[in-house]
Amino acid sequence: MSPWSQTFTFLDGEWLEGNHPIFGARTHGFWLASSVFDGARAFEGVTPDLDKHCARLNRSAQSMCLKPTMSVEAMVTLAAEGVKKFSRGAELYIRPMYWPEQGSATSAVAPDADSTRFCLCIYETPLPAPTGVSITRSPYAKPLAVTMPIDAKAGCLYPNNGRALIEARARGFDNCLMCDMLGNVAELATANVFMARDGVVMTPAANGTFLAGVTRQRVIELLRADGKDMREATLAFADFDAADEIFVVGNYGKVTPVRRIDGRDLQPGPFFHRARKLYWEFAHAN
Numbered sequence: 070m071s072p073w074s075q076t077f078t079f080l081d082g083e084w085l086e087g088n089h090p091i092f093g094a095r096t097h098g099f100w101l102a103s104s105v106f107d108g109a110r111a112f113e114g115v116t117p118d119l120d121k122h123c124a125r126l127n128r129s130a131q132s133m134c135l136k137p138t139m140s141v142e143a144m145v146t147l148a149a150e151g152v153k154k155f156s157r158g159a160e161l162y163i164r165p166m167y168w169p170e171q172g173s174a175t176s177a178v179a180p181d182a183d184s185t186r187f188c189l190c191i192y193e194t195p196l197p198a199p200t201g202v203s204i205t206r207s208p209y210a211k212p213l214a215v216t217m218p219i220d221a222k223a224g225c226l227y228p229n230n231g232r233a234l235i236e237a238r239a240r241g242f243d244n245c246l247m248c249d250m251l252g253n254v255a256e257l258a259t260a261n262v263f264m265a266r267d268g269v270v271m272t273p274a275a276n277g278t279f280l281a282g283v284t285r286q287r288v289i290e291l292l293r294a295d296g297k298d299m300r301e302a303t304l305a306f307a308d309f310d311a312a313d314e315i316f317v318v319g320n321y322g323k324v325t326p327v328r329r330i331d332g333r334d335l336q337p338g339p340f341f342h343r344a345r346k347l348y349w350e351f352a353h354a355n
Contacts, residue, residue, distance in 0.1 A: 076192035077154050079147055084154065091188065098168025102225040103180045105129035105168070108320045111152045111161040112196055117352035120145055121283045122320070123165060129221035130167045136182040137167065144189065151191040162321070164190045199345065201328030201337060202317065204257065206306050207233040207245035211255045214277040222280055230258040242329075244317070246306060249278035254304045260319030261285035264304070264312035265340040271308075274301040284348075288318050291347040297340070314338030324348050 073088045080091060092099040107126040109119045123144040127137035139147075148163050155161060166188050169180035209229060212219065217226060230247075237245035237258070244257045256262055256279045263272045270292055275281035292299040309315060314335060315327035324345040326337035 074193040075155060075159075076190065077151050078191075079151060079189040084151065092168075096168070096170055097172050097177075097180050097184070098170070098186075098224075101172070101178060101180075102223075103133060103135070103169055104166060104224040105133050105135065105221055106164055106166040106224065107222050109148070109163040110196070110320055110323070111148075111159075111163060111191075113158070113353070115352045115355075116148065116152070116163065117348075117355065118283050118287060119148060119163065122163075123148075125222060125283060126165050126167065129223060130185065132218050132221035133223055134180055134182055135167050135169055136185040138185060138187050139165070147189050148191065151189060155191070155193060159193050160195045161191055162194045164192075166190065197322045197325065199322075199325050199337075201326040201335075202243040203241070203329040204244050204246055204315070204317075204327055205237050205240060205242040205331050207237060207247045207258065209233040209236070209247060211247050211249050211278040213250055219277055219280060226280075233258045246309060247279075248306065249276065252305065254306055254309060255279040257317055257319075260317040260322065260325075262309075262315065262317050263288070263340070263344070264309050264315045265338060266308075266311065266313050269298045269300060270340050271300045271302045271304060273304050276303075282319060284318050284320050284323060287351065288324065288344050288348060291351060292340075292344060295343065295347060297343070314341055316341040316344065318344070 076088055078085050078089055098104040107122040109122040120141055123141045130137045144165050167185050170184040170186055171181045173179040173181045233245050233247055246254050247258055249255045254273050261282050263270060289299055317325050326341045328335055
């Protein structure tokens, strides 16, 4: 395995350099996948919506029956401190996390909220160039809220996304559209998705089968404020297959065009270009 990129983690009152081990074999968050996290970005001297990502982490903890121990303000302050440890202009991923150390007194499976721990991990990872990605339809589906904690950004949700990515990449695609249990498109395996047709921009309506991302909501607001016809709607794979343009939105890559859906080539369109421009203007204005 290649070495980890430069990494600093705040844990128990101190900054640790490198991929410092913090779990034991009996740690609940490791053994039973009860961790939650969030992800923000630092790039070009800005950290857009960092406070919203930290606020969502605390909501995720509560959804997973954990006890948030850090205020949003404290996390934002820590993140600013950590970013200064890197070279000026470094493109960083900011990842605060909670996990329970132990199971409850009555059941090892249920987490003990009073054992909740916190860390903040910041590491260098470049923003991907907006050159475009290829996508396909995944044979795997998103779970329902009655089966998994969809309202949390929880580590236990990601193995399903991971196997969807592996399957898509084995067929020559970068990512994949995942549908809900009714066959409606929910999101990509690793990002929210937008499409445009006949002058209307649409994104799957949040229906309890995927996490409606912070960057997704920001882009919706920016496009609407810009006067675009921006709608949240129930969308099928056929809608994306017939779209004039498709772009994906998420914290890791921000706003990225889709250049191919299955066997059909696409070009980055005017709504993608406008959304990316508006997002960069927002990021640098706040």
